[in-house]
Amino acid sequence: MSILNEVHHEHPPSLHERTIAREHLLVNPLEKKLLSAVSMNTLMWYLHVQQKRMKTSLQHLSGIALMDTSCKPEVIWYFDEMELPEDLKERFRVLFQTREKWTLDEIRPYVQ
Structure with missing residues (x-):
């Protein structure tokens, strides 16, 4: 392992x-x-x-x-959630520009 x-x-x-x-x-x-x-x-x-x-x-x-x-x-x-836009629509746009597919565990800290 x-x-x-x-x-x-x-x-x-x-x-x-x-x-x-x-x-x-x-x-x-x-x-x-x-x-x-x-x-x-x-x-x-x-x-x-x-x-x-x-x-x-x-x-x-x-x-x-x-x-x-x-x-x-x-x-x-380095990809700090504190540096993402506060606007949810814009935040999701940035997230999915960064990575096309996310697992729930990966994206959770960026959308909570």
């Missing part, structure tokens, strides 16, 4: 862990730059290193990053 699959099958992170990880990511320019377009292997290595300081999970990136597992190497990029 790949490390990516292992991360996806973890229990959901606690609200406290998720909040700390997201705040750290959003205020730390290195991590934000890392998410501009990074291979999944690089991100998994980074998360593994960060686990020594606190529990990390790809779920912490919900609403601030998107993953593309259909390409090789798999990539992840």
